[in-house]
Amino acid sequence: MHALSDPVRLSIVAELRKAEEGLNCVETTSRLKCTMPKSTCSQHYRILRESGIIQSERRGVELTSKVRRKELDSRFPGLLDAILKAWRREHEA
């Protein structure tokens, strides 16, 4: 819950869910159109990773991350969907 309570992290998760093949830090910040230092982005990714929400894989020089949909849905059914739906309602309205 703490990992998903930060608005920046929530928007990162929302972007990761849209991108099927995963995203790295640089792609994420450019898609979010927010100026975020890479150290801050790295911290957010670390929190998301340690909380089990995303998994990351090294591809050459970059680190590609994806949402762990299956694990999350089996452990907390409907949770991420409900949170993202609420977030979109607030964020895009």
Add this chain to the structure above:
Amino acid sequence: MHALSDPVRLSIVAELRKAEEGLNCVETTSRLKCTMPKSTCSQHYRILRESGIIQSERRGVELTSKVRRKELDSRFPGLLDAILKAWRREHEA
């Protein structure tokens, strides 16, 4: 989301949902079996109130609070249920 990310606030909401007639700060801390200063409890209630999760009503010298179920369910369907279910799974397991 921020209001629901704190474990103490989440346990307060869980207790409030169980108590049909609402609870005040003192009753809440005793039910949670946690030693929490009343100033801290007051802050948590203020955050829950300002975020629209609970509503409070003065009854004599005490302040009785309830979860705003209808408003929350109509605006964010399934959100609170999913969060509380996930919380119980982590908390009582």
Add this chain to the structure above:
DNA sequence: TTCTATTGTTCACAATTACCGAACAATAGA
């Protein structure tokens, strides 16, 4: 190999936020 470019992490410090005790406000009853 060595140099350069790119991506991401770590560290230390600054800024922000949360916690808590003390004083205060409000209400009820003796």
Add this chain to the structure above:
DNA sequence: TCTATTGTTCGGTAATTGTGAACAATAGAA
């Protein structure tokens, strides 16, 4: 009025978060 109870506000301190600089790791070019 006096006392007891509940809750809020305020100030200082502790904890957390954001950030730039330095560093690590990988890939490709020279």
